[in-house]
Amino acid sequence: MTDSKTASGRTNPSDPARAWVFGDNVDTDQITPSRFIVSSDPDELAQHAFEDLRPEFSESVESGDFVVAGENFGSGSSREHSPLSLVGAGVSGVVAQSFARIFFRNAINLGLPVLICPGADAIDDGDEIHMDLDAGVVVNHTKDEQYDAEALPEFLQSLVEQGGLKAYTKAKLDR
Amino acid sequence: MTGKTLAEKLLSEKSGTDARAGDYVEAEIDVAMAHDITGPLAFQTFHEVAGEDADLFAPDRTIFTIDHHAPADGVQAANNHNAVRDFAAKHGANQFDVGDGICHAVLVEEGFVSPGDLVIGADSHSTTYGGLGAFGTGVGSTDLGTALASGELWFRVPQTIRFEVDGDLQDGVYAKDLILRFIGDVGFDGCTYMAAEYAGSTIESLPIHERLVLSNMAIEMGGKAGLVAPDDRTAAYLERQTGNEIDLDDAFRSDDDAEYESVHTYDAAELAPQVSKPSNPENAVDVTDVEGTEIDQLFVGTCTNGRYEDIKIVADILEGETLAPSVRMVVVPASKSVYRHMLNTGVFQTLTDAGAVIQNAGCGPCAGYHQGVLGDGDVCLATANRNFPGREGSMDSNVYLASPATVGASALYGEITDPRNIQTNRYDDTIFAEVLP
Numbered sequence: 001m002t003d004s005k006t007a008s009g010r011t012n013p014s015d016p017a018r019a020w021v022f023g024d025n026v027d028t029d030q031i032t033p034s035r036f037i038v039s040s041d042p043d044e045l046a047q048h049a050f051e052d053l054r055p056e057f058s059e060s061v062e063s064g065d066f067v068v069a070g071e072n073f074g075s076g077s078s079r080e081h082s083p084l085s086l087v088g089a090g091v092s093g094v095v096a097q098s099f100a101r102i103f104f105r106n107a108i109n110l111g112l113p114v115l116i117c118p119g120a121d122a123i124d125d126g127d128e129i130h131m132d133l134d135a136g137v138v139v140n141h142t143k144d145e146q147y148d149a150e151a152l153p154e155f156l157q158s159l160v161e162q163g164g165l166k167a168y169t170k171a172k173l174d175r
Numbered sequence: 176m177t178g179k180t181l182a183e184k185l186l187s188e189k190s191g192t193d194a195r196a197g198d199y200v201e202a203e204i205d206v207a208m209a210h211d212i213t214g215p216l217a218f219q220t221f222h223e224v225a226g227e228d229a230d231l232f233a234p235d236r237t238i239f240t241i242d243h244h245a246p247a248d249g250v251q252a253a254n255n256h257n258a259v260r261d262f263a264a265k266h267g268a269n270q271f272d273v274g275d276g277i278c279h280a281v282l283v284e285e286g287f288v289s290p291g292d293l294v295i296g297a298d299s300h301s302t303t304y305g306g307l308g309a310f311g312t313g314v315g316s317t318d319l320g321t322a323l324a325s326g327e328l329w330f331r332v333p334q335t336i337r338f339e340v341d342g343d344l345q346d347g348v349y350a351k352d353l354i355l356r357f358i359g360d361v362g363f364d365g366c367t368y369m370a371a372e373y374a375g376s377t378i379e380s381l382p383i384h385e386r387l388v389l390s391n392m393a394i395e396m397g398g399k400a401g402l403v404a405p406d407d408r409t410a411a412y413l414e415r416q417t418g419n420e421i422d423l424d425d426a427f428r429s430d431d432d433a434e435y436e437s438v439h440t441y442d443a444a445e446l447a448p449q450v451s452k453p454s455n456p457e458n459a460v461d462v463t464d465v466e467g468t469e470i471d472q473l474f475v476g477t478c479t480n481g482r483y484e485d486i487k488i489v490a491d492i493l494e495g496e497t498l499a500p501s502v503r504m505v506v507v508p509a510s511k512s513v514y515r516h517m518l519n520t521g522v523f524q525t526l527t528d529a530g531a532v533i534q535n536a537g538c539g540p541c542a543g544y545h546q547g548v549l550g551d552g553d554v555c556l557a558t559a560n561r562n563f564p565g566r567e568g569s570m571d572s573n574v575y576l577a578s579p580a581t582v583g584a585s586a587l588y589g590e591i592t593d594p595r596n597i598q599t600n601r602y603d604d605t606i607f608a609e610v611l612p
Contacts, residue, residue: 016552025455027563034566038251039319040216052570072364075397076563077542078299080216080315101368101399102299106315155277155329165329165490168222169321 027076041086061088074103119147178430232326276510286417290405308405316413359459367397481509492583499589507539
């Protein structure tokens, strides 16, 4: 994993990078197999991301890369270890045709950008893409195409703008 | 304005708003739970937002269990257990240890959940509590950790898909067969961001331990909750099992003119036993379609079907019999009281004599951690809830999901067998209470 993280430690989803494309119904057991989730350490979890489904992922993924998937990404268990493993791997965002509910909440809570993008199936493995979160589009540089994504609901947008659930709760407790 | 669904009413009550599907609300949490996998991350969040020495929003309504890797199968698991014990002790929360059982069994048995409650669990099968008429839902560790401090969490009020079932189930057909059929019909993501509601005369006549099965697996169609309107049966069950007196005067049910995303109706008498083929719960077919499929391992247990009544059904089938020579059977009671009742009522002896291996109460091999992990090429027939690729072990193993009766019948022959071909029993809610000490 090369280090192209920003000063804040976060990768920037507006920087073009490689898309790792997965299919439908990729559940959390396939993202982070159960035997590894005794750890809560992002770097350790990253070493096992998609280990059974796509063993080359953890070795070859580079900081800033994207995960692209079909329908119902992150279904199954509530383990936050799954989005955390992607954060640890330096993945700068996940684009899917749809997400399972708990994974979607967990990703937002961890500050991992997620976009629901019905046209994501046009993206091929290895394409160079970036996410434009403000415009709500995914840009495919390899194919010179772009795909509309669903805007975050207003409530969630506001939560993200307030620094996410942790910052929001902290502020609430301090009041 | 049309009437409201049960889900809308429950979240209206807990948020103090007139909540409608699609609204975002902040709601007050009644009960919060995490276990040995999800707890440690939630504790980090709690410390981050509230500080090391902060108070829990309600220690008496906060529960931590040690069930997924119990007893510890490695140093990291053991350290996680200690983290759970330390956090619970420091903050005065309820804590259940190795062998006490699966979170969802423990919360119900110990009387932590009442109709109308809003229950969040850092475990996806927290939808189970819908079987008692509570809004139970699974959340991640950050959600849970912040709620432990604030006692509140945001929710999008879900639309509801209603599953309406009328008539009598055939002998050998159970709630597990109903839910596998529902999942097969709407699909693995058919209820995502929505609540499932189970209603109709069949559901009303189901004992509570069977309703819990329906609610438990709502998540296998993506459901945020799986609700059954609480009734006298619910109250009687909770009073008998927990000693808690239940007041149903304020209990909610959906209005007749409530708006549903969709309504699916079923004739119970037409339903055959269901089996979900590898590798997704939505691959539900009539048992007759897969009869004769050879099995290597049978697994009886989990938060779905590890209750006393479930294991008793299997024991009844195996009474005086032995497992087919080609199979092994792993039995994992859902709770310590189930384990104890198995000992006291001869179920333990029956299963052991038949050749089964009985383990301590907990999650067992359901998620492929330990206690019966599958190898390459293994085929397992399980009373579990998930059969994803590699879920119970090797990526080259295959898991079929079915009811305890189907698993019991199949154990006799070493291949998937229609339980309607043999004598099967059905139990009401009193059998477990009868053997309570």
